[in-house]
Amino acid sequence: MSTSSSPLGPLRPSPLVEQAAERLRARIAAGHWEVGGKLPGETTLARELGVGRSTVREALRALAGAGLVQPRQGAGVFVLATEPTPDWPTRLRRAAVTDVYEVRMAVEVQAARLAARRRTPEDVAAMEAALEGRRAAAALDDLAFVDADIAFHAAVVAGAHNPVLDDLFAEFTPVLRRGLVDLLALTGLRAQDPNTADAEHLALVRAITAGDAERAADVVRGELEDPFATG
Structure with missing residues (x-):
């Protein structure tokens, strides 16, 4: 799987966090980032999604809550799974x-x-x-x-x-x-x-x-x- 990041495309105005999370979720499900692999930084993701870093941060928090990614202090955000863990x-x-x-x-x-x-x-x-x-x-x-x-x-x-x-x-x-x-x-x-x-x-x-x-x-x-x- 490629770990390079192709442009994700701009989002519609609202709701940005939900759209950002869904776009990232789809990329993870498709294997764009391998399990165990590191996601691009917030700045890169924000630029590709056409949103602010705070929106990316909230989207990543939602994905972490679903068991898809895990932030590691000082290291970045890593993929845990390609499918969300059911609540x-x-x-x-x-x-x-x-x-x-x-x-x-x-x-x-x-x-x-x-x-x-x-x-x-x-x-x-x-x-x-x-x-x-x-x-x-x-x-x-x-x-x-x-x-x-x-x-x-x-x-x-x-x-x-x-x-x-x-x-x-x-x-x-x-x-x-x-x-x-x-x-x-x-x-x-x-x-x-x-x-x-x-x-x-x-x-x-x-x-x-x-x-x-x-x-x-x-x-x-x-x-x-x-x-x-x-x-």
Whole structure:
């Protein structure tokens, strides 16, 4: 691959940073600069793109955030990859439901354990309200029931008082929602029991209320290990 830089051509007036980043991204994807190779300096790139150095700097920062380049102090900017590294939400959207479910197990088991240790009266009230909401949704369609089920588990995670766990569960939610709706449609699980797994959800609330961390963790583990149980 050639490391020489041919003129990239002037850009349209706006938005310059986005256009500069896209032009450089296309060059990197085409192999104009090899992985491990050094990009031309900001002054050279700015001249070829017809923009200021500050615009080039912002464009390179965007490419670094995508995992395409890496600035090295005193050495310049080097190519790391020809394709961007997918961000976390994108990776989750592409992930298999089974893979997400395995991680969900780790998140929710620990969240239940922590909720039993840290729950407040307000947390317990929120879980109880969510449990009633789940029961009410049993009379509705699968989508409404899944949403109510997820809301219940979100209330349990919130009881752990760990914002990282909250964020992880929120990121999982779209994938879980699709997977649970598909599961119910394929299995017809709610045909015989519209409020499937209610006893397990009640047991979880009771364990958390009682402050029994290991019981709470065991209840969640038992639920999630059963592929035919919703929740």
